């Protein structure tokens with residue numbers, strides 16, 4: 001489910017232009033055993049594997065040269081064989097409220113989007129899991145050309161590392177650190193020493209939402225591998241309870257996620273209260289059907305004890321009629337569920353419109369009367385949902401243009 005917020009006005013833009021694909025593998029995607037053997041061939045102990053990874057994940061190293069706990073000759077050899085990041089920042093947009101949107105160019109020249117949302121002391125990363133998407137939701141640009149491939153676990157981790165590296169130290173983050181240290185009984189943080197140390201001036205990610213490009217559960221194996229890396233204390237230290245995984249609803253994969261034994265939060269993108277309408281909005285519903293999705297979500301709750309969130313993009317006149325409100329309430333009544341209503345904002349070129357306030361109110365009241373917890377998700381810009389994937393498409397189109405110009409200029 002692509003729900004990446006991009007706040008307007010965007011005040012800064014940097015653009016990378018077309019670059020050749022990277023020839024060297026990104027270090028985060030090199031399997032542990034491969035790296036261990038590569039190091040052993042150079043007379044280096046296995047502990048170097050963790051040292052190198054810790055440098056990128058925890059110490060924010062962006063070059064091998066910065067990894068000062070490694071011997072200098074080894075740093076040079078690493079730089080010759082690998083790159084620290086396999087992605088390049090193609091575009092970096094910064095909104096007035098400090099929301100960052102990155103278009104990343106992958107090693108095979110494909111592009112993905114990742115977003116950092118900073119709000120009320122939280123720094124939330126919204127990440128992609130696939131290039132393109134096979135689900136074809138009618139309001140989403142990410143799925144226009146179908147799915148191209150799954151992202152590797154290293155590419156997923158890299159998005160998080162890149163976004164984390166953008167989070168600046170703020171008093172609000174600092175407050176969170178003090179709070180968490182109090183609860184664990186650790187020594188309190190000394191603000192002066194934190195500020196003196198340049199690394200500690202950087203803030204940290206507090207939450208992850210897997211709601212970017214792609215269907216996360218269609219790439220579950222790589223996603224779980226990536227989340228295990230970032231959840232580790234030597235990684236980014238983001239626990240499962242701070243991670244939300246969104247899906248249009250793949251029942252077998254929902255069960256598999258529940259069986260992982262982790263406390264990830266599941267968000268199911270519903271968008272309609274009956275199969276006929278849902279299949280019009282989320283075409284893959286035709287194969288699956290609401291009953292199977294809700295049954296799997298119920299099992300997820302039973303297994304994990306974690307309440308499931310249902311996302312509902314409210315499309316004016318399409319899924320916000322009184323009968324839809326009643327059907328939705330009927331569908332979810334009696335379930336331990338929370339509903340996020342996401343009012344659509346008009347987007348040029350798409351035939352959907354913003355819901356009327358009265359229709360939105362009716363949806364909220366009908367759900368609440370049925371005992372269902374409901375929230376209208378705070379909008380951070382008019383591009384929500386449909387914007388996901390559009391920036392990437394624009395970046396790809398401008399790359400094609402610049403590539404063609406360079407071909408012409410070389411003739």
Ligand code: SF4
Nearest residue numbers: 001002133137140143
């Ligand atoms: S097509 Fe649907 S599932 Fe895929 S990224 Fe877009 S909104 Fe998410």
